[in-house]
Amino acid sequence: MEPADEPQLEVGVGPWAGEHPVDDRLDPELLEHGDRRNVVDGYRYWRMDAIVADLESRRHPFHVAIENWQHDLNIGSIVRTANAFTASAVHIVGKRRWNRRGAMVTDRYQRIEHHESVDALVVWARDAGLRIVAVDNTAGSVPVDAAPLPERCVLLFGQEGPGLTDAAIAVADAHVAIRQFGSTRSINAAAAAAIVMHEWVRVHRPR
Known part of the structure; x- marks a missing residue:
């Protein structure tokens, strides 16, 4: 196969399946359209400010x-x-x-x-x-x-x-x-x- 013809792996996850969960950390737009950001799975669908807040709570010294x-x-x-x-x-x-x-x-x-x-x-x-x-x-x-x-x-x-x-x-x-x-x-x-x-x-x- 030529490089241009190689299948491209999708990053992240698609739209949330089913009823959206109720959680202030989650971003409605990401739940609706999917989350393709380069973040660990534990942060999927999280708002960016929620991720930052969680990181701030456990940073190394x-x-x-x-x-x-x-x-x-x-x-x-x-x-x-x-x-x-x-x-x-x-x-x-x-x-x-x-x-x-x-x-x-x-x-x-x-x-x-x-x-x-x-x-x-x-x-x-x-x-x-x-x-x-x-x-x-x-x-x-x-x-x-x-x-x-x-x-x-x-x-x-x-x-x-x-x-x-x-x-x-x-x-x-x-x-x-x-x-x-x-x-x-x-x-x-x-x-x-x-x-x-x-x-x-x-x-x-x-x-």
Whole structure:
């Protein structure tokens, strides 16, 4: 078969069969026409604000921060992963605008904050009682799987290519890196963020 002739799998569910249930969380339009959104089955037919409210009630106590001095295209993917692991919030440090394409609309469900500078992020983190964990393969960093991440923390990531700035490295309370065994110096920033977030979940939410 040619690619254009291949059957397309439908995402989600069609219209609700039978009498519509009475539940304030449900969206009458979705019940009527079906729900083709990229959400887990437990949220089918739910209104978006109801989904956000439920996520807010059970977010994990880690935050994700990304330096954004060069409009890093990975930020959208990192937001999507943060949503998957129910991070408390994603913090964009530097330029306010970021490429949302990789987020696949998960930014509608994920709390996102902005800080003009690393110093501003530090002030916020200290006030919130959060430790800052720099994620980069810099001198002195320890393997993330060998040094348990703090439960209440900010996982701070740099940009694709240059990594974290000297200012970000200097203010961090801890420095971790991902074990690598190949020829390349670093891995993709979005992939690194996914690995470290999963490591937090593995340590603090094993079940």
